[in-house]
Amino acid sequence: MSYGITNILNFLNMAVLASAPLLLATLGEILTEKSGNLNLGVEGMMFMGAIASLGAAYSYEQAVTLAGGMPSPLLATLIAAGAAAAAGALGALIYAFLVVTLRANQNVTGLTLTIFGTGFANFFGELIGKQAGGFVQVSAATKAMFGNLDMGALSQIPVLGPLLFRYNWMVYFGLVAMLVMAWFLGRSRRGLNLRAVGENPATADAAGVNVARYKYMATIAGGALCGLGGMYISMSSTACAGVWVHNCVNGYGWLAVALVIFATWSPTRAWLCGLVFGGLLVVRNYYPIPGLPMQIYSMFPYIATILVLVFASIRQVKEHAQPASCGLNYFREER
Amino acid sequence: MKPNAQPDVTKAVEMRNITKTFGPVVANDRVCLTLEKGEILALLGENGSGKTTLMNMLSGIYLQDSGEILVCNRPVTIRSPKDAYALGIGMIHQHFKLVDVLTAAENIVLGLKGGHTVNRREINARVREIAGRYGFDIDPAKKIYNMSVSEKQTVEIIKALYRGADILILDEPTAVLTPQETTKLFAVLRMMKAHGKSIIIITHKLGEVMEISDRVAILRKGEYIATVRTAETTRQDLTEMMVGRRVKLEIDRPVCPRGDRKLHVTGLTCVSREGVTKLKDVALDAFGGEILGVAGVAGSGQKELCETITGLKPIQAGSILYRYTRGGATVEENIAGMSADKIAQRGISLAFVPEDRLGMGLVANMNIVDNVILRSYQENAGMLINRKKYRPVCENMIRELDIVTPGLSTPVRRLSGGNVQKVLLGREILSRPQVLICAYPVRGLDIVSSYRIYALLNAEKQKGNAVIFIGEDLDVLMDISDRILVLCGGQVSGVVDPRASTKEEIGLMMTRIGREKVGGIA
Numbered sequence: 001m002s003y004g005i006t007n008i009l010n011f012l013n014m015a016v017l018a019s020a021p022l023l024l025a026t027l028g029e030i031l032t033e034k035s036g037n038l039n040l041g042v043e044g045m046m047f048m049g050a051i052a053s054l055g056a057a058y059s060y061e062q063a064v065t066l067a068g069g070m071p072s073p074l075l076a077t078l079i080a081a082g083a084a085a086a087a088g089a090l091g092a093l094i095y096a097f098l099v100v101t102l103r104a105n106q107n108v109t110g111l112t113l114t115i116f117g118t119g120f121a122n123f124f125g126e127l128i129g130k131q132a133g134g135f136v137q138v139s140a141a142t143k144a145m146f147g148n149l150d151m152g153a154l155s156q157i158p159v160l161g162p163l164l165f166r167y168n169w170m171v172y173f174g175l176v177a178m179l180v181m182a183w184f185l186g187r188s189r190r191g192l193n194l195r196a197v198g199e200n201p202a203t204a205d206a207a208g209v210n211v212a213r214y215k216y217m218a219t220i221a222g223g224a225l226c227g228l229g230g231m232y233i234s235m236s237s238t239a240c241a242g243v244w245v246h247n248c249v250n251g252y253g254w255l256a257v258a259l260v261i262f263a264t265w266s267p268t269r270a271w272l273c274g275l276v277f278g279g280l281l282v283v284r285n286y287y288p289i290p291g292l293p294m295q296i297y298s299m300f301p302y303i304a305t306i307l308v309l310v311f312a313s314i315r316q317v318k319e320h321a322q323p324a325s326c327g328l329n330y331f332r333e334e335r
Numbered sequence: 336m337k338p339n340a341q342p343d344v345t346k347a348v349e350m351r352n353i354t355k356t357f358g359p360v361v362a363n364d365r366v367c368l369t370l371e372k373g374e375i376l377a378l379l380g381e382n383g384s385g386k387t388t389l390m391n392m393l394s395g396i397y398l399q400d401s402g403e404i405l406v407c408n409r410p411v412t413i414r415s416p417k418d419a420y421a422l423g424i425g426m427i428h429q430h431f432k433l434v435d436v437l438t439a440a441e442n443i444v445l446g447l448k449g450g451h452t453v454n455r456r457e458i459n460a461r462v463r464e465i466a467g468r469y470g471f472d473i474d475p476a477k478k479i480y481n482m483s484v485s486e487k488q489t490v491e492i493i494k495a496l497y498r499g500a501d502i503l504i505l506d507e508p509t510a511v512l513t514p515q516e517t518t519k520l521f522a523v524l525r526m527m528k529a530h531g532k533s534i535i536i537i538t539h540k541l542g543e544v545m546e547i548s549d550r551v552a553i554l555r556k557g558e559y560i561a562t563v564r565t566a567e568t569t570r571q572d573l574t575e576m577m578v579g580r581r582v583k584l585e586i587d588r589p590v591c592p593r594g595d596r597k598l599h600v601t602g603l604t605c606v607s608r609e610g611v612t613k614l615k616d617v618a619l620d621a622f623g624g625e626i627l628g629v630a631g632v633a634g635s636g637q638k639e640l641c642e643t644i645t646g647l648k649p650i651q652a653g654s655i656l657y658r659y660t661r662g663g664a665t666v667e668e669n670i671a672g673m674s675a676d677k678i679a680q681r682g683i684s685l686a687f688v689p690e691d692r693l694g695m696g697l698v699a700n701m702n703i704v705d706n707v708i709l710r711s712y713q714e715n716a717g718m719l720i721n722r723k724k725y726r727p728v729c730e731n732m733i734r735e736l737d738i739v740t741p742g743l744s745t746p747v748r749r750l751s752g753g754n755v756q757k758v759l760l761g762r763e764i765l766s767r768p769q770v771l772i773c774a775y776p777v778r779g780l781d782i783v784s785s786y787r788i789y790a791l792l793n794a795e796k797q798k799g800n801a802v803i804f805i806g807e808d809l810d811v812l813m814d815i816s817d818r819i820l821v822l823c824g825g826q827v828s829g830v831v832d833p834r835a836s837t838k839e840e841i842g843l844m845m846t847r848i849g850r851e852k853v854g855g856i857a
């Protein structure tokens with residue numbers, strides 16, 4: 001293969017990998033916003049998922065090793081994923097309790113969650129690292145579980161193999177999550193009810209939908225997805241790959257919040273838009289423009305975010321708009 | 336369910352001594368109500384008399400503080416709308432409870448149990464079947480935001496029927512309908528009654544009570560007054576029970592000599608930001624000493640008409656000529672393209688009472704004095720505002736218009752709807768306008784306040800000023816106006832003399848221009 005084709009393939013590969021954590025967090029936030037909760041705590045929940053997965057996998061390995069056994073990389077992976085989802089869900093539960101039950105301001109609560117999650121993750125990351133003697137990392141076998149898969153013959157197909165069949169499992173998980181959510185929101189009865197809750201909770205309530213339960217469920221499930229997005233960063237991304245890096249999430253959560261708008265609250269479009277953002281994040285490594293400083297490249301995704309926000313506010317199609325009551329709390333007896 | 340209880344076959348619903356309070360406000364005080372099977376009961380009362388609150392308890396939106404509800408003679412507790420549906424009670428709210436971005440069918444099955452997926456074909460078939468039985472016209476796959484008000488109401492009614500409702504509650508169902516649509520709705524209601532459904536219709540329009548109901552229950556200020564047979568009562572009696580004293584029901588139309596042409600609009604065209612033509616080639620004249628009524632289905636361009644001739648909205652074509660006195664001479668000037676600010680500086684005395692009183696008309700959190708100053712703060716010399724000058728003006732206004740307020744420093748949002756409107760209208764009249772434009776000036780007002788507003792508008796007319804009255808109640812428009820301009824889909828479908836036309840003629844003009852029917856009214 002010529003250098004040009006290899007370069008394109010490598011670029012696309014890296015774009016897909018970079019988009020994976022964004023996709024998970026974006027899906028989580030779409031689900032949350034579909035219930036009428038604007039959770040700005042995505043960044044915080046990603047941080048919580050990131051440290052929880054790493055910490056849980058590490059603790060499991062340490063405990064088994066100490067007992068004289070051989071830690072199973074598969075079990076470590078499952079524990080990491082469970083911990084990440086639980087941590088994200090816990091963050092979302094706090095948010096949902098404050099916002100749905102106590103009817104606190106959604107913006108303030110979400111921002112607080114971001115600050116809390118960031119501090120929580122960095123504190124425990126440093127703490128475990130100090131106890132581990134410098135920095136914390138999982139075993140090489142577990143790291144390999146989060147590495148790229150080898151699907152035998154499939155991965156060997158020219159062009160298509162590297163393009164489609166050589167990613168880590170979380171990339172495929174994200175794809176499945178996207179399809180499931182698209183089906184759920186578009187075709188299922190519960191999905192219809194959820195959309196009604198986000199659009200017009202009084203209507204959903206009058207139609208016999210349990211508004212509070214839907215809000216809780218969607219927000220918590222969304223938080224779990226954000227937590228998994230955080231796990232991707234601490235376990236699968238090349239920058240961390242199973243090692244705790246201070247401030248590793250670093251703005252990805254906010255990109256996800258912007259992506260939700262870019263994707264106009266649609267899971268399938270979230271996938272496409274995630275790819276675009278992923279590409280912008282890594283383009284400098286494959287198509288460097290001579291003389292253009294690296295810092296300019298780093299700005300690309302954020303410039304795109306600003307442009308997206310500008311265009312999203314100009315364009316007003318009913319179906320592509322934010323759920324009508326997103327950001328507003330619902331109280332049945334209000335008058 | 337008690338197996339030994341003998342259900343009373345004649346009573347669908349009985350509410351006994353229902354009390355509901357919101358903080359210090361008693362919305363319902365020991366109210367009793369009985370709905371018989373297969374009847375249409377009108378629930379009559381002024382705004383704030385607690386009609387909707389009472390029905391919200393029947394439909395599970397609120398839970399009563401005390402008192403009991405019996406459905407088919409069995410005591411029940413209705414904690415949520417779901418409970419209400421389980422008992423066969425369905426309510427069609429005044430502000431429709433529909434999700435705009437979903438289709439009619441999706442709205443209808445919302446919240447229902449069933450398979451995991453939504454089988455649209457099966458639902459559409461059942462919706463069509465129900466529609467056929469009662470004579471509705473509906474497209475199940477149409478999105479709600481593409482529907483007219485009357486279509487939305489149809490969806491709401493079918494939604495209740497789809498859920499197996501035998502007891503239907505309609506909250507002010509005709510407030511948003513044209514006379515033709517009202518006739519159609521009443522035919523459907525009679526059809527449902529013939530099918531054995533029991534219906535409660537909340538209203539404050541006496542004409543409808545007399546036309547459709549079998550019995551009338553009257554509430555006043557949260558208290559239950561009486562239930563009477565419609566056939567055995569009169570409008571005058573009902574009004575007395577509703578208001579608590581005798582009220583003159585006729586609206587005056589004083590005869591005044593027609594004055595100068597104050598406003599002359601031609602070819603007015605206005606396109607919204609989304610590119611939708613809101614007004615097309617509108618022409619109108621307003622004369623001094625005359626009330627010009629503007630009739631039309633909601634959203635036919637009334638808002639745009641008000642906002643263009645007051646300089647609040649830019650226009651694409653046409654001219655708006657105002658006649659006024661400048662430097663002792665009477666001039667006629669085109670204000671198209673001028674801002675409201677500039678129009679005021681020219682000395683054109685124009686006043687506008689917008690539809691959205693607390694949003695566009697007054698600042699809800701400011702008191703009466705500050706709201707009055709808002710109209711004329713530019714006349715103040717220097718940087719500071721002299722409130723002292725305005726205090727007596729406001730005190731005078733409160734006295735003259737019987738505004739009920741705890742004091743001058745109370746924020747206007749704490750006043751009742753009628754008093755808010757009096758403050759707004761009072762302020763505009765203070766500016767001595769030659770042209771007064773009022774959008775829905777009596778919307779949401781009770782009978783007494785409404786008549787007060789009619790009197791104020793007539794007084795302006797008698798001073799020789801031109802009044803433009805945008806209305807929704809055709810009966811009122813026909814009683815008070817000297818001429819009625821009918822809007823239809825942003826066009827003028829005609830100007831008529833209310834003394835020489837019928838409600839049906841005007842209703843027809845509201846839906847079509849000439850012979851051609853205008854569709855797609857958003």
